[in-house]
Amino acid sequence: MKEFLSKYRWHATAALAAISIAILFYFSQNKNMDSTEQKYTPSETAVQPGAGTSAGDTAGAQSGAAEAQVPDEIYVDVKGAVKHPGIYKADMDERVYDLIQKAGGFEKNADQSQVNLAQRVKDEMVIQVPEKGKKTVPAQPAGTASGTAAQPASDAASGTPGEAAEKININTADEAQLETLPGIGPSKARAIIEYREKNGPFQKPEDLKNVSGIGDQTFAKIESSITLQ
Missing domain, CATH: 1.10.150.320 (Photosystem II 12 kDa extrinsic protein)
Incomplete structure (x- = not known):
């Protein structure tokens, strides 16, 4: 028996060594696979959900805000020497002349020379038609249309006070x-x-x-x- 063990000892030693190498190789491969999976994990979550549509959403919100600033309806207050003074609905491209016609036209005593008939109307505008021989002092908003209407703010700011x-x-x-x-x-x-x-x-x-x-x-x-x- 001793002779048998002595004769085949190196075979047993070689077998044990091979088994040990196989075990080490197996665990080494598993460790590398775990490291690879961890390495690529961040890239899978790098893109945030919805990031591709954020610019479009922002543009849509800005467009909606711009549309909200445009008034749906325009109303103009026509006063003074017209046949039917009152508040009238108007369109964006209408002029002072158009609104005076809606108010029935000028009265016989209206001083038409003090009204800018070609002026384009605006929302909340006041058209004051004075009588002949009388002068009116209209309110200061830029929308006021009459013979002594205030100058636009851009003119008033482009020089010394009182120049406009x-x-x-x-x-x-x-x-x-x-x-x-x-x-x-x-x-x-x-x-x-x-x-x-x-x-x-x-x-x-x-x-x-x-x-x-x-x-x-x-x-x-x-x-x-x-x-x-």
Whole structure:
């Protein structure tokens, strides 16, 4: 028996060594597989749910907010020398003239020269039509339309205080106001009003030179003192 064990001892030793190597290899492979799975775990959760649609959602929200700022309906208050004063519904592209027609038109004593008929209407606007021989002091909001309406805020902010008030609106000014312009006397003031009533509001300041008696020299004197707004 001793001879047998001595003879085959190295076979047993080799077998044990092979078994040990196989066990070590097995555990080594399992460990590597666990490490690989842990390594790729973050990449599977890197993309947050809904990240691909966040930009679209934001754009949609902004678009909805912009639409909410546009008024669904416009209402204008027509006062003074019109046949049926009151609050009237209007469209975005309508003018002061259109709203006065909705109010039945001018009364016989209305001073049409003090109203800018071509002005586009706005929501909450007040159209004040004065009587002849009377002057009105309208409220200050930019939407007010009358002969002495306040200048737009952009004009008032682009110079020294009071500069905007000094300009004369050649589309709404009466004869007395036009005569305050340099070189404009009673006859030229009447000519401006007659031209305006016949041809409608001035579209640009240079149109004044189409009025009889107003040439380049006269226009050059008054150009900085007039406005169409």
